[in-house]
Amino acid sequence: MGEKVLMKGNEALAEAAIQAGCRYFFGYPITPQNEIPEYMSRRLPEVGGVYLQAESEVASINMVFGGAGTGERVMTSSSSPGISLMSEGISYIAGAELPCVIMNIVRGGPGLGGILPAQSDYFQATRGGGHGDYRLLVLAPSTLQEAVDLTMEAFDLAEIYRNPVMILGDGFMGQMMEAVEFKPAPERKLPDKRDRAVGYRARRGKRALVKSLYLDPAALEAHNMKLKAKYDLMADRETRHESYLVDDAEYVVAAYGTTARIARSAVRLLRDEGIAAGMVRPITVFPFPYAPFQNLGSQVKEVLAVEMSCGQMIDDVRIGVAGKVPVSFFGRVGGVAPTVDEIAEAVRRLRKS
Amino acid sequence: MKEVRIFERPRSMADVTTHYCPGCTHGIAHRLVAEVIDELGIQETTVGVAPVGCAVFIYNYIDTDMYEAAHGRGPAVATACKRIRPDLTVFTYQGDGDLASIGLAEVAHAANRGENITVIFINNAIYGMTGGQMAPTTLLGQKATTCPLGREAKVNGYPMRVAEMLATLAAPGYIARVSVAKPKFILEAKKAVRKAFETQIAGKGFSLVEILSTCPTNWGMLPVEATDWLVEKMIPFYPLGEFKVPE
Incomplete structure (x- = not known):
């Protein structure tokens, strides 16, 4: 011990x-x-x-x-x-x-x-x-x-x-x-x-x-x-989750497991660039932490679900966000993990669109 | 005159009416198991595993601790129970769909590992609960709802002799085939069931008793015709006897 x-x-x-x-x-x-x-x-x-x-x-x-x-x-x-x-x-x-x-x-x-x-x-x-x-x-x-x-x-x-x-x-x-x-x-x-x-x-x-x-x-x-x-x-x-730099975030990444580790680095990279990014990380995925998505601040412009899948947890994220802001998706599949740069770039793209 | 009680319900058999069809021999097989549990004095420390099939409700009839397992998986359930609690006596009760078809892997590997459990295997050459479909044990030429013209070897292969097959393995302690179609067979069956439980209690490994049984409803026969058919048709293909005994 x-x-x-x-x-x-x-x-x-x-x-x-x-x-x-x-x-x-x-x-x-x-x-x-x-x-x-x-x-x-x-x-x-x-x-x-x-x-x-x-x-x-x-x-x-x-x-x-x-x-x-x-x-x-x-x-x-x-x-x-x-x-x-x-x-x-x-x-x-x-x-x-x-x-x-x-x-x-x-x-x-x-x-x-x-x-x-x-x-x-x-x-x-x-x-x-x-x-x-x-x-x-x-x-x-x-x-x-x-x-x-x-x-x-x-x-x-x-x-x-x-x-x-x-x-x-x-x-x-x-x-x-x-x-x-x-x-x-x-x-x-x-x-x-x-x-x-x-x-x-x-x-x-x-x-x-x-x-x-x-x-x-x-x-x-x-x-x-x-x-x-x-x-x-x-x-x-x-129900458990971790909120990371969400209070003033304009762009919130939703990710769990290994993907959340990578996404955390992406959020830090974006913050260094002056982009107000944050992350909600479900720790239990059943029961799913809907509350942090329901309670996102009014400054949030968009949520990006990032997964090593073609988009599965995003369904729960959408249930939580309930249409308040757009929810988009970035994923890598087949045994490929998203890189920090890829996730950061996916957030940068949200700002441009 | 002093009244002497010569027959009563085994204590390990619940005082309820079974759901079995008239002439079905599950009730006899249940009774033999209950009698042996009583005789060995192990009701409080015995755990049964019910199959999926007609006998699923054995958990209402045999009054011991019971699991109801998924179809065919009884020997896996029993394996873990016995490994964790070797002080308990653990048995599965399975039909031929449950054991010889969907659960063949589980019973074969439990036997091959020499799991110290007892398997009571009811072979009535047909699926009972689902309404008379062909089983791996259905005889050649025997009609079933999924082989309406009779089982044909070139389409469905041959009936499977489970006791003989498992007796080829090194680990099992006791393997026998008996019947409950006639009173003389029932007495032999009782001995085999008892030996199987004793094999387990002595720690001599896997034991299995295959019990040839009738299914008058799905065979389309009267109960007495069914017992005759079992003797005339099933026993010649499925010979009675002990295939493996503990050393």
């Missing part, structure tokens, strides 16, 4: 999960997240945990379902195509209200796509991915330190809301090295893991039933409304 260590992103994520109390990992290899399962396979037996390489992502996520049902801290990690395969299981986990953490080190798509970083799975992460009316709590760190900090909190959040939490990273975050410090998460009141888990029948005097089936429409509607109330509560209590 209190000591900075230089670590690769994927390994830092894995170590943070272990320090957060995760002892069970079920996964399947896929680039660019392989260092997470590799690290786990080495470290978990040292701390009395279990690492198991499943036969597929489909099996991995169903092992997470089974593991989460015991009330213990379980996780998996994957990258875009693997998350697609897991989507069915994630829907079941959300339906059965089980806590777990899923790390998604996003790569370019669609299909097999490529193995380089992308943000093209924003819709998948924030709009479900699997079937049914469910949401994940999606944390989108921008630096490795933030990735570590959010991972330390993710397991608590999953248990409090009995909901899967996704760490939405990207290939840059997984592969880069940075100094990180492992600090304990803020203390939160957690539910007793034995309340609903299997394996505590004698203690509880009542059996556990882990399921997502509600054939009676009235019962399913009630279940859906209960989930909805939970997601509303998440929106109320867990």
Whole structure:
């Protein structure tokens, strides 16, 4: 504690999960997240945990379902195509209200796509991915330190809301090295893991039933409304963002994750040129921080969404801005990251148009 | 005369009416599982995993902790539960669509890893809940709603012998095929189910009991005709017996 260590992103994520109390990992290899399962396979037996390489992502996520049902801290990690395969299981986990953490080190798509970083799975992460009316709590760190900090909190959040939490990273975050410090998460009141888990029948005097089936429409509607109330509560209590030089900004860049790191440099460059630029950076992308966009000052002339996608988060930005000012888009895709100069130039173009 | 109770509902079987069709043998298979759980005294420490299919509501009938898994994924769910809580007895109950079709990878890899779980596999050669479609286990010539003229090898391949296939693997501890179509088979089936659970409790690895069962509704037969058909048609293709026993 209190000591900075230089670590690769994927390994830092894995170590943070272990320090957060995760002892069970079920996964399947896929680039660019392989260092997470590799690290786990080495470290978990040292701390009395279990690492198991499943036969597929489909099996991995169903092992997470089974593991989460015991009330213990379980996780998996994957990258875009693997998350697609897991989507069915994630829907079941959300339906059965089980806590777990899923790390998604996003790569370019669609299909097999490529193995380089992308943000093209924003819709998948924030709009479900699997079937049914469910949401994940999606944390989108921008630096490795933030990735570590959010991972330390993710397991608590999953248990409090009995909901899967996704760490939405990207290939840059997984592969880069940075100094990180492992600090304990803020203390939160957690539910007793034995309340609903299997394996505590004698203690509880009542059996556990882990399921997502509600054939009676009235019962399913009630279940859906209960989930909805939970997601509303998440929106109320867990929405996070960072505003950077927004108070007097005329041009506001909206960016998350690795893109926000690059955009921050672009904002500084523009400020040096005398252009009043700022940035709103969502830290949770579900729940999405609409408020900072709703409350933009009257001096704001335009918002520019910058993503490593063809434009996905921009939909949420537009919902927040609600037509008050124009919202435009700049993105690079296919594993290509926008440069500082490209983002700055995109803002300069807004001024000319 | 003193009254002696010679038959009663197993304690691990909930006191509810099942939704199964008349003549369906799921009820017998459920009962055997419940009886074995009672006999081994493990009701409080047993966790079942329900399939998708007719038997999804086994979670209402077997009175233990229960998961309801996604279609075919029971062995993955059971794997994690047992790895995390080796003190529990964990079983899946799966039909032939769930296990032999969509979930073949999960059961084969759980077996190959030697997961210390028990699988009760109901083979009735057809999809029940969805209304009588062809299963991987449907016999050649057998009619189903998706092979209305009967299963043809050149179109649909051959029926799959799951017990024999999994018995080729090194890790499994106990693999057997039984039937519940006639009273004499039921007694043998009970022994196999018990051996399977005992294999798990002894830590001797993966155990699976394939239970040949009837589906009179989707076979288009009366219940008694269905039991005869099972004996005459299914058993010759799916021989009963133990394919792997613990050393």
